[in-house]
Amino acid sequence: MKVFRSKSAVRAQLADWRPAPIVLVPTMGFLHEGHLSLMRLARERAGSEGRVVASIFVNPTQFGPGEDFDSYPRDEARDFDLLRAEGMDAVFSPEADEIYDPQAETIVETTELGKVLIGKLRPGHFRGVATIVTKLFNIIRPDAAIFGQKDYQQLAVIRTIVRDLDMDIEIIGAPIQREADGLAMSSRNVRLSPEDRAAAPVLARALDEAETMAPTGITASRLRSHVRARLEAEPRARVQSVDIRDAATLTPVSGSLTRPAVILLAVSFGQVFVIDNRVVYPAQEVP
Ligand code: AMP
16 A cells, blocks of 8 residues: 655556546544445445555644644544555545645635535535545546445535536445444544543434334424433434434435435544544435
């Protein structure tokens, strides 16, 4: 596996590899089984001819003031070992000053989608995400890129910029990988105290119940109240948001569900921000 620190070096290598298809998996590192499932999907998608590239970049512009940029966990040597074991061809792991020109003045922003839900809790977050993903796409020029459904709104933002800016890149969403007790895997989970770690599976349990209730004809607002009450019954959980949205468009839903909906949760445990989601179905659409 080749390690690249500079845009010019990774570009030169990719020029050499093309026209083999290139599949990119962007990450912020401190890899876990969720990330590795994306790497496997990338390898599968690239086929025997293709090349798979991971990026590791803790992107400062998607963290707000007072968020966890400085304390975000990092372990590059371990990450490289894991990527090598997955058969990745290359990893692009630049420093921030390689990525951002001090004179930079261009941003990429979805004007509506980036401002709702998590965009409301973390103002500017999706502007940072949209800008770095666009930059990575321009540097690597992948044929396909893989993102986890764990970050459901992020995936929607990326599909939107690809559509709106005519990027010729296939975006592939990958299922959420979970710990044995249901907690969605996340690099941030290591920062949970033992007590908070024990409490955090409440998100997955609330989503399990909601998934069972959705096909009964329950209204979106009752379902939302049930999930919120379930989370609030856990004293360690500080519920930031519970939303039920159309799974395809992320627009609000009301009344009984008639189409697939996604339940989006954001909950803090101490200083740690935990998110999870589940697509649920009305009776006539249970897959
Ligand atoms: P991150 O390093 O947290 O920015 O995540 C990099 C990519 O891995 C994103 O596309 C995430 O959605 C995805 N990812 C993170 N956690 C999981 C998980 N538990 N299951 C599936 N994908 C995940």
